[in-house]
Amino acid sequence: MRHLLLATILALLAVGPALARQPVIDMHVHADTVADYPPGMQYCVPLMDNEPVLDHSRPYAEQYGAAWFDAACDDPLIAATSDEDLLARTIERLEANNAIALLQGSPERVRAWMAAAPDRFIPSVDLRLGRSNPPLDIETMRRLFTDGGFVMLGEVTNQYVGIEPDDDRMRPYWALAEELDVPVGYHMGLGPPGAAAFYPEFSVATGNPLLLEPILRRHPGLRISIQHMAFGFHDELKMMLWTYPQLYVEISGPITWSDDFHTYLRDLVDAGLAGRIMFGTDSLVWPDMLDRSIAIIEDADYLTEQQKHDILFGNAVRFLKLDESEARARATGG
Numbered sequence: 001m002r003h004l005l006l007a008t009i010l011a012l013l014a015v016g017p018a019l020a021r022q023p024v025i026d027m028h029v030h031a032d033t034v035a036d037y038p039p040g041m042q043y044c045v046p047l048m049d050n051e052p053v054l055d056h057s058r059p060y061a062e063q064y065g066a067a068w069f070d071a072a073c074d075d076p077l078i079a080a081t082s083d084e085d086l087l088a089r090t091i092e093r094l095e096a097n098n099a100i101a102l103l104q105g106s107p108e109r110v111r112a113w114m115a116a117a118p119d120r121f122i123p124s125v126d127l128r129l130g131r132s133n134p135p136l137d138i139e140t141m142r143r144l145f146t147d148g149g150f151v152m153l154g155e156v157t158n159q160y161v162g163i164e165p166d167d168d169r170m171r172p173y174w175a176l177a178e179e180l181d182v183p184v185g186y187h188m189g190l191g192p193p194g195a196a197a198f199y200p201e202f203s204v205a206t207g208n209p210l211l212l213e214p215i216l217r218r219h220p221g222l223r224i225s226i227q228h229m230a231f232g233f234h235d236e237l238k239m240m241l242w243t244y245p246q247l248y249v250e251i252s253g254p255i256t257w258s259d260d261f262h263t264y265l266r267d268l269v270d271a272g273l274a275g276r277i278m279f280g281t282d283s284l285v286w287p288d289m290l291d292r293s294i295a296i297i298e299d300a301d302y303l304t305e306q307q308k309h310d311i312l313f314g315n316a317v318r319f320l321k322l323d324e325s326e327a328r329a330r331a332t333g334g
């Protein structure tokens with residue numbers, strides 16, 4: 001009997017680490033609405049496997065659309081069917097994966113999602129200058145951070161409207177973020193494939209991480225997360241991470257877009273920068289992207305267990321200045 005008990009304990013110990021799921025922070029979730037996407041749009045991972053062979057006599061947007069919406073692959077991600085479905089499935093996948101998420105959007109939408117699962121989300125307010133509806137003014141923004149519980153400014157998506165990070169109109173927001181010790185998430189690098197066909201104002205040049213340099217020099221206390229790895233500007237990203245310790249990089253987008261993501265992630269890790277890489281999905285209307293993205297990191301054989309933990313959780317705790325044990329308890333439901 002004693003031997004049986006001992007054997008059972010040993011067996012439990014042996015499988016214990018595999019069962020004890022690591023906590024995860026997804027640094028890139030949007031409080032989105034399904035109306036922004038064509039109904040039933042599938043997502044094949046990696047996305048670029050479905051890059052269309054283009055016919056230059058037909059509209060590009062239509063050809064990309066056809067290639068993605070009807071994408072053929074063995075195991076596509078299935079889009080949420082309604083806003084309620086999107087919220088419910090997002091919470092379900094977060095719980096199932098021991099995860100919490102940085103939630104980006106308008107204050108109203110972020111609050112609505114937070115009400116459904118306050119412990120699963122970390123609120124962030126997004127910003128795009130030059131939109132038809134004007135961005136939040138600086139005093140409204142200040143109140144969100146001082147009294148409203150919001151902890152990050154992002155996603156800042158000015159690249160979609162061709163506005164540079166150091167544009168005069170951005171200066172009050174940078175100054176406010178530094179003053180209030182609010183970190184910023186900034187979209188840099190790529191848009192969707194063929195972005196110029198969908199977003200006429202999208203500008204490659206305004207997504208170069210070097211454009212953050214004057215801001216970091218002016219605001220040395222400011223922490224910025226470069227979202228989407230500034231994909232396409234890898235050398236510039238690496239130089240900026242080397243040079244500015246207050247700069248982090250977040251991997252949403254490229255992680256599910258193409259296998260060469262690993263080339264760039266590995267290069268950052270080999271360069272000694274694993275302590276400033278943060279996990280993110282940009283799952284939009286595909287909540288199962290969380291499971292798929294975590295697996296991509298877990299399966300990366302060039303990462304140590306410690307590096308996986310740091311990328312999936314620890315680096316975001318430091319970037320956001322969270323209480324680690326509280327964040328862990330929220331993620332694991334403990």
Ligand SMILES: [Zn+2]
Nearest residue numbers: 155187227228
């Ligand atoms: Zn983005």
